[in-house]
Amino acid sequence: DGGITQSPKYLFRKEGQNVTLSCEQNLNHDAMYWYRQDPGQGLRLIYYSQIVNDFQKGDIAEGYSVSREKKESFPLTVTSAQKNPTAFYLCASSADRGRDNEQFFGPGTRLTVL
Amino acid sequence: RKEVEQDPGPFNVPEGATVAFNCTYSNSASQSFFWYRQDCRKEPKLLMSVYSSGNEDGRFTAQLNRASQYISLLIRDSKLSDSATYLCVVTLLNTGNQFYFGTGTSLTVIP
Numbered sequence: 001d002g003g004i005t006q007s008p009k010y011l012f013r014k015e016g017q018n019v020t021l022s023c024e025q026n027l028n029h030d031a032m033y034w035y036r037q038d039p040g041q042g043l044r045l046i047y048y049s050q051i052v053n054d055f056q057k058g059d060i061a062e063g064y065s066v067s068r069e070k071k072e073s074f075p076l077t078v079t080s081a082q083k084n085p086t087a088f089y090l091c092a093s094s095a096d097r098g099r100d101n102e103q104f105f106g107p108g109t110r111l112t113v114l
Numbered sequence: 115r116k117e118v119e120q121d122p123g124p125f126n127v128p129e130g131a132t133v134a135f136n137c138t139y140s141n142s143a144s145q146s147f148f149w150y151r152q153d154c155r156k157e158p159k160l161l162m163s164v165y166s167s168g169n170e171d172g173r174f175t176a177q178l179n180r181a182s183q184y185i186s187l188l189i190r191d192s193k194l195s196d197s198a199t200y201l202c203v204v205t206l207l208n209t210g211n212q213f214y215f216g217t218g219t220s221l222t223v224i225p
Contacts, residue, residue: 031211040122042215043158043199050211058212091158094211101211102148105157 002027004106006091009110013078013085021076021109023091031090032074033103036060043090049074078111086113115139120202120216128224131192135219137202138184147178148203148210152218158201161187192223 004025013019025032031050035043045058049068065081068074074093078085088110092103119135132197138200139147147164164185175188185204189196201222202216 004184035214035215040217042118042217043213044215045212057189094215101146101205102160102163103211103213108157108209 001089004087004091004093005110006106006109008109009107011109013111013113015113018079019111021078021089021091021111023074023076023103023106024072025074025091025093025106026072027093027095027104028071029093029095029104030071031101032059032068033096034064034066034074034076035090035091035092035093036106037088046076046089067080085111087111116216117144117206117214118202118204118216120219124216124220124222126222126224127192128219129192130195131223132188132190133192133221135187135200135202135221136184137186137216138182139202139204139214140183141204141206142180142183143207144183144204145207146205147176147185148213149174149176149185150201150203150215152199152201154198161200186220189221192221194223197222207211 007022033048036044047066049055065077090108091106094101094103150158150159151161152158165179168177173190177186199218201218
């Protein structure tokens with residue numbers, strides 16, 4: 001079955017540690033996205049990538065880094081520079097087909113910083 | 115100013131009721147519009163795209179008013195399974211299909 005997978009589902013980290021969240025898709029989509037969702041808030045864009053080896057900052061990129069070495073994979077690293085990393089992280093992908101590009105979401109990773 | 119504004123609710127309605135959500139957007143260059151549904155602690159999933167002519171999918175009707183810059187979602191004959199948060203989404207021209215999300219409207223359908 002085609003889809004997007006994220007791992008792990010739950011992640012606990014000590015303050016000051018970097019952590020990498022995995023996102024893989026087998027939909028053959030060109031574009032991939034990382035969002036953060038906090039309680040009672042909408043999704044906010046962290047980074048996005050429209051093509052392999054290229055990515056752009058979203059609205060809240062500070063304290064995060066990404067790579068896009070393969071079309072299928074778009075890992076997100078939450079660095080120790082991110083002040084409030086505890087959140088629900090969602091990865092999404094979309095095909096490059098003009099208008100109405102639905103974004104498909106993975107199941108998310110809940111990160112808690114202890 | 116936020117790109118997308120939604121009434122967060124919560125909306126608590128009895129089964130069988132009709133409920134409507136509105137969403138306003140600030141940028142007149144907004145290109146595409148969607149309603150997503152998000153269940154508690156799950157990922158958002160596309161409910162329906164919103165077209166200028168309006169569109170209907172079973173009990174759900176979405177409408178777009180470009181002049182007033184708002185979109186709406188109407189749910190008829192509410193079911194218990196409709197309980198969720200409904201997210202309004204817009205995209206802007208030439209932004210690489212970036213989605214701008216509203217904060218979501220919470221709906222609980224009561225038996």
